[in-house]
Amino acid sequence: xxxxxxxxxxxxxxxxxxxxxxxxxxxxxxxxxxxxxxxxxxxxxxxxxxxxxxxxxxxxxxxxxxxxxxxxxxxxxxxxxxxxxxxxxxxxxxxxxxxxxxxxxxxxx
Amino acid sequence: xxxxxxxxxxxxxxxxxxxxxxxxxxxxxxxxxxxxxxxxxxxxxxxxxxxxxxxxxxxxxxxxxxxxxxxxxxxxxxxxxxxxxxxxxxxxxxxxxxxxxxxxxxxxxxxxxxxxxxxxxxxxxxxxxxxxxxxxxxxxxxxxxxxxxxxxxxxxxxxxxxxxxxxxxxxxxxxxxxxxxxxxxxxxxxxxxxxxxxxxxxxxxxxxxxxxxxxxxxxxxxxxxxxxxxxxxxxxxxxxxxxxxxxxxxxxxxxxxxxxxxxxxxxxxxxxxxxxxxxxxxxxxxxxxxxxxxxxxxxxxxxxxxxxxxxxxxxxxxxxxxxxxxxxxxxxxxxxxxxxxxxxxxxxxxxxxxxxxxxxxxxxxxxxxxxxxxxxxxxxxxxxxxxxxxxxxxxxxxxxxxxxxxxxxxxxxxxxxxxxxxxxxxxxxxxxxxxxxxxxxxxxxxxxxxxxxxxxxxxxxxxxxxxxxxxxxxxxxxxxxxxxxxxxxxxxxxxxxxxxxxxxxxxxxxxxxxxxxxxxxxxxxxxxxxxxxxxxxxxxxxxxxxxxxxxxxxxxxxxxxxxxxxxxxxxxxxxxxxxxxxxxxxxxxxxxxxxxxxxxxxxxxxxxxxxxxxxxxxxxxxxxxxxxxxxxxxxxxxxxxxxxxxxxxxxxxxxxxxxxxxxxxxxxxxxxxxxxxxxxxxxxxxxxxxxxxxxxxxxxxxxxxxxxxxxxxxxxxxxxxxxxxxxxxxxxxxxxxxxxxxxxxxxxxxxxxxxxxxxxxxxxxxxxxxxxxxxxxxxxxxxxxxxxxxxxxxxxxxxxxxxxxxxxxxxxxxxxxxxxxxxxxxxxxxxxxxxxxxxxxxxxxxxxxxxxxxxxxxxxxxxxxxxxxxxxxxxxxxxxxxxxxxxxx
Numbered sequence: 001x002x003x004x005x006x007x008x009x010x011x012x013x014x015x016x017x018x019x020x021x022x023x024x025x026x027x028x029x030x031x032x033x034x035x036x037x038x039x040x041x042x043x044x045x046x047x048x049x050x051x052x053x054x055x056x057x058x059x060x061x062x063x064x065x066x067x068x069x070x071x072x073x074x075x076x077x078x079x080x081x082x083x084x085x086x087x088x089x090x091x092x093x094x095x096x097x098x099x100x101x102x103x104x105x106x107x108x109x
Numbered sequence: 110x111x112x113x114x115x116x117x118x119x120x121x122x123x124x125x126x127x128x129x130x131x132x133x134x135x136x137x138x139x140x141x142x143x144x145x146x147x148x149x150x151x152x153x154x155x156x157x158x159x160x161x162x163x164x165x166x167x168x169x170x171x172x173x174x175x176x177x178x179x180x181x182x183x184x185x186x187x188x189x190x191x192x193x194x195x196x197x198x199x200x201x202x203x204x205x206x207x208x209x210x211x212x213x214x215x216x217x218x219x220x221x222x223x224x225x226x227x228x229x230x231x232x233x234x235x236x237x238x239x240x241x242x243x244x245x246x247x248x249x250x251x252x253x254x255x256x257x258x259x260x261x262x263x264x265x266x267x268x269x270x271x272x273x274x275x276x277x278x279x280x281x282x283x284x285x286x287x288x289x290x291x292x293x294x295x296x297x298x299x300x301x302x303x304x305x306x307x308x309x310x311x312x313x314x315x316x317x318x319x320x321x322x323x324x325x326x327x328x329x330x331x332x333x334x335x336x337x338x339x340x341x342x343x344x345x346x347x348x349x350x351x352x353x354x355x356x357x358x359x360x361x362x363x364x365x366x367x368x369x370x371x372x373x374x375x376x377x378x379x380x381x382x383x384x385x386x387x388x389x390x391x392x393x394x395x396x397x398x399x400x401x402x403x404x405x406x407x408x409x410x411x412x413x414x415x416x417x418x419x420x421x422x423x424x425x426x427x428x429x430x431x432x433x434x435x436x437x438x439x440x441x442x443x444x445x446x447x448x449x450x451x452x453x454x455x456x457x458x459x460x461x462x463x464x465x466x467x468x469x470x471x472x473x474x475x476x477x478x479x480x481x482x483x484x485x486x487x488x489x490x491x492x493x494x495x496x497x498x499x500x501x502x503x504x505x506x507x508x509x510x511x512x513x514x515x516x517x518x519x520x521x522x523x524x525x526x527x528x529x530x531x532x533x534x535x536x537x538x539x540x541x542x543x544x545x546x547x548x549x550x551x552x553x554x555x556x557x558x559x560x561x562x563x564x565x566x567x568x569x570x571x572x573x574x575x576x577x578x579x580x581x582x583x584x585x586x587x588x589x590x591x592x593x594x595x596x597x598x599x600x601x602x603x604x605x606x607x608x609x610x611x612x613x614x615x616x617x618x619x620x621x622x623x624x625x626x627x628x629x630x631x632x633x634x635x636x637x638x639x640x641x642x643x644x645x646x647x648x649x650x651x652x653x654x655x656x657x658x659x660x661x662x663x664x665x666x667x668x669x670x671x672x673x674x675x676x677x678x679x680x681x682x683x684x685x686x687x688x689x690x691x692x693x694x695x696x697x698x699x700x701x702x703x704x705x706x707x708x709x710x711x712x713x714x715x716x717x718x719x720x721x722x723x724x725x726x727x728x729x730x731x732x733x734x735x736x737x738x739x740x741x742x743x744x745x746x747x748x749x750x751x752x753x754x755x756x757x758x759x760x761x762x763x764x765x766x767x768x769x770x771x772x773x774x775x776x777x778x779x780x781x782x783x784x785x786x787x788x789x790x791x792x793x794x795x796x797x798x799x800x801x802x803x804x805x806x807x808x809x810x811x812x813x814x815x816x817x818x819x820x821x822x823x824x825x826x827x828x829x830x831x832x833x834x835x836x837x838x839x840x841x842x843x844x845x846x847x848x849x850x851x852x853x854x855x856x857x858x859x860x861x862x863x864x865x866x867x868x869x870x871x872x873x874x875x876x877x878x879x880x881x882x883x884x885x886x887x888x889x890x891x892x893x894x895x896x897x898x899x900x901x902x903x904x905x906x907x908x909x910x911x912x913x914x915x916x917x918x919x920x921x922x923x924x925x926x927x928x929x930x931x932x933x934x935x936x937x938x939x940x941x942x943x944x945x946x947x948x949x950x951x952x953x954x955x956x957x958x959x960x961x962x963x964x965x966x967x968x969x970x971x972x973x974x975x976x977x978x979x980x981x982x983x984x985x986x987x988x989x990x991x992x993x994x995x996x997x998x
Binding site: 026027028031032043045046047048049050051054072073 | 180
């Protein structure tokens with residue numbers, strides 16, 4: 001699979017993967033972390049969250065881990081998921097590098 | 110994060126959220142994730158720091174459910190990419206959803222366009238669904254009886270005993286039944302007497318029409334000639350006997366005789382109105398002992414049969430013709446003109462023959478209206494599409510693929526189609542409910558409900574139209590040089606001849622169709638006016654009519670004595686100025702269904718062919734009460750009414766035809782009409798069976814001269830004033846003399862007169878309404894086209910104005926353009942209207958199918974409307990600001 005096919009990622013997807021890259025989490029933990037990290041710029045609701053998670057699972061970006069408490073499912077990023085995150089970050093950095101001079105040029109505002 | 114202190118307390122909406130997610134999405138989501146989703150929501154709620162945050166969280170969760178459900182279903186069906194690679198933008202929506210979302214947003218930005226196309230499509234779908242549903246139910250569906258396609262009806266009215274006796278010998282018949290309906294009176298100890306319709310039938314009746322008992326039993330061969338038993342219909346049992354389950358075995362008093370109730374028909378029995386007419390209250394066995402059945406002139410029974418499988422109607426017809434020849438041979442004196450011609454008619458045809466013409470007319474009108482509505486939707490989509498040509502070109506220049514543009518435009522058409530379809534569905538449901546009352550008068554009309562298949566068909570067609578026309582602009586940009594498209598999109602589109610021709614064609618088409626509708630409405634309206642301006646020959650104002658059905662009348666004397674007593678009693682009412690009675694009153698029976706009593710008059714000299722004379726037996730006071738004037742002679746007076754020679758009054762056309770003039774008729778003898786009849790007076794011509802029914806040759810004779818008893822008497826009273834309880838007072842006056850005689854209703858005579866032209870009024874109203882709608886639609890189409898053209902030609906107009914062209918000149922140019930479009934449409938439509946007029950011919954009265962007045966009026970109305978519709982665009986054209994338009998460039 002060519003990771004480039006999946007780029008660009010939606011901001012929300014990137015944030016979810018980024019949170020999972022730091023360690024496994026269950027649904028609520030993910031929602032909290034994404035909202036904190038984006039300073040509530042990205043709000044998640046449970047119904048959509050699980051659709052995203054299923055899609056990522058189907059793509060092999062994440063997998064399920066054994067949960068510690070009750071039936072709550074815990075999600076963990078895979079190597080493939082990490083590859084996607086770094087590819088997307090690289091893409092964004094390249095983009096920023098290309099766009100920044102526009103402002104530095106004095107053309108902005 | 111650990112659940113907070115609020116753990117375990119659930120929010121009411123949380124349950125809604127969980128329920129929606131369990132119920133709505135397709136399988137996979139429900140099974141795998143619903144629990145997790147709820148669990149997570151619970152965690153979120155528990156983690157919320159304030160009441161307000163809890164509300165925000167749960168509301169957000171619930172609000173997202175519909176979108177998730179739709180995406181899941183689309184994904185499940187393989188549409189869109191719920192788990193695919195497309196993660197841009199809203200992310201969770203598939204392509205299809207995204208296009209729909211895009212369509213909704215872009216329609217929101219053009220609310221007028223969206224509303225207009227949704228309403229037009231809704232109108233078209235709704236009206237067509239309604240009318241086609243009715244037509245399908247009434248005309249097309251088979252009758253609800255087994256072997257309905259083999260059921261036939263013996264035409265030419267009722268049939269006599271000798272015919273019935275020979276029907277068993279008709280091999281083509283698998284099963285046959287005879288029936289005859291009469292009015293009877295039910296006496297009740299606990300209420301007013303009721304008038305009932307009783308049908309006598311052979312037992313096969315219930316086999317043929319699939320009757321099943323709800324209680325007790327139906328009729329069998331063993332009941333032959335047992336006139337004291339009755340099978341009740343379900344509504345009669347429910348309404349009059351209060352659905353008493355113990356009714357079987359009890360008796361009721363009918364025309365003074367006890368009748369035992371042996372059964373009640375089931376509720377689902379479908380009343381064979383095509384044979385029996387109005388609802389029947391109960392059935393009894395056929396009375397073969399009736400001496401009338403021996404007589405060839407006693408035509409009383411309708412015959413319905415089911416043919417053996419494989420037998421054609423033609424073959425059965427031959428057998429019936431042989432049967433009638435046998436009957437004629439057996440009664441040579443009666444059948445001196447040869448055997449009766451009584452061909453078989455399929456029962457289905459019989460059911461719909463009276464309404465087929467009207468319904469097909471309605472369907473035609475609706476079809477025309479739909480065409481105009483579709484043309485307008487096409488207009489709207491094309492106008493919108495063309496105005497977006499630039500947008501399309503830009504998007505293509507940005508690299509949008511053809512497929513993307515097409516699917517986005519289709520999504521827009523689809524959204525309009527869906528909304529229009531929903532509007533149409535509501536409209537059709539409303540219309541069917543609204544017209545429900547009127548439709549119960551149609552055969553099988555009471556069974557009409559919304560037919561989903563018909564709705565889907567018309568809805569699908571309308572959506573298809575929207576799709577096709579919605580795609581026109583996309584196809585126009587396909588394969589075009591993008592540069593050229595961008596350059597020309599600004600102003601050049603009006604120069605595209607093909608598009609202009611297409612739009613002009615649509616306008617001409619709309620005008621033509623509108624003209625057909627408006628001209629037809631004009632013809633029908635003129636017919637209606639012609640009919641209502643006919644002098645009915647009676648002064649119906651302040652006259653009230655009361656049909657009665659005296660029972661157990663054995664002799665003409667008894668009839669007269671009993672009814673004279675009622676008449677005297679009614680005349681004593683202070684409100685009553687005059688009163689009379691007779692066998693029937695004018696307008697009581699209408700249409701071609703001539704009632705009661707007629708005879709043929711054979712002129713003595715033989716030079717003239719014989720003709721039918723309608724006979725009316727009337728009491729004293731008839732002409733004064735009804736306001737019918739005598740043009741010569743006088744009415745008989747009470748003293749010589751019963752004398753020989755019998756004094757009669759004839760109608761003026763009769764007097765003129767037979768004696769040359771009204772005055773010449775007085776004192777002449779008319780032995781052909783009644784024994785010893787002599788003309789006492791001549792009355793003005795009246796209409797009797799409907800305003801549009803000829804009733805030229807009539808004779809009135811005193812009830813004293815009746816030679817047979819009759820089971821009906823209709824009273825008419827002319828009132829001085831109308832007390833609020835007139836009905837009650839008249840009922841009591843009748844019951845003072847005839848306590849067991851039902852008085853079901855009192856009618857205003859002018860209502861009966863109006864009733865006789867109600868169909869015409871309805872027809873002209875319907876066509877008029879459709880015509881007006883079509884006119885408005887055509888005007889809207891023209892308006893839109895001109896406005897668009899003016900918009901496109903802004904630069905040109907601006908330059909011309911700047912160069913000194915007069916405003917009025919430019920305005921006139923635009924108006925002329927509109928009027929020319931309309932004129933071409935009127936020309937085309939006029940030719941079609943002439944053809945349609947021929948179809949309408951049988952509906953017209955006193956006006957020709959090619960009536961120039963109706964055509965000219967319709968044409969002027971359309972051209973005037975076109976001029977009006979052109980005015981706003983013309984005004985705008987004249988107000989074009991030269992500077993502004995030049996600046997744009």
